Amino acid sequence: MTAPSGTAAERDLDKVGANHFILSIGGLAIGAFSEIEGLTVERDLLEYQEGGVHSHVHxxxxxxxxxxxxxxxxxxxxxxxxxxxxxxVAAAQLREVTVTLTDAMGGDVRTWAFEAAFPVKWVGPKLAAGGDNPATEQVEIAHQGLTVT
Incomplete structure (x- = not known):
């Protein structure tokens, strides 16, 4: 049985390109970006070697x-x-940062919200008189947590 056109069940099967996204800081959409990295969460693993148990590590x-x-x-x-x-520089200005992945029509597909975010590094463009590469900048942002909607 196929789902009716445009239903949630049908959209769940659609593949979405990773080249349509919007970055917002404090609710304000901030220009176009060529790349965003760090949409990651990892859990520490604690290993416990119980005395007398030699078959495995908890x-x-x-x-x-x-x-x-x-x-x-x-x-x-x-x-x-x-x-x-x-x-x-004097005191971190904490803001919510969101990255929203959109489909080709501009509809929201998924949003990553980063809590208590603040910038920790800014890298300006590499300037070279003989080069013809575009001038790029990079900003690194620390945060205290991630929610996905």
Missing amino acids: KLPGRLKYPNLVLRRGVTNQDELQKWFFDS
Whole structure:
């Protein structure tokens, strides 16, 4: 039995490209990015060697770990990320950061929300007189947790 066109059951089977996404900081959509890394969560593994038990080691779930987000884009006249980084020098300005994957029609497919995020690194473009590569910048953002919707 096939699902009616456009239903949730049908959309669940659709493949979505990883090249349509929106980054928002504090609810404000921030320009186009060529790449976002760090949509990852990993659980520590605690191993417990019980005395007298030689057949196996107990494996227990530990804390969750979240790597930093790494954002890359071409340099533009929009400087919100650089401003956020330098404004956070004295005291980190914590904000919610969301990355929303969209389909080709612009509909939301999945959203990753990062809690208590703040910038920890900014890398400016590599400038070379003889080069013809586009000027790019990179921002690294730490956060305290991830939820997926």
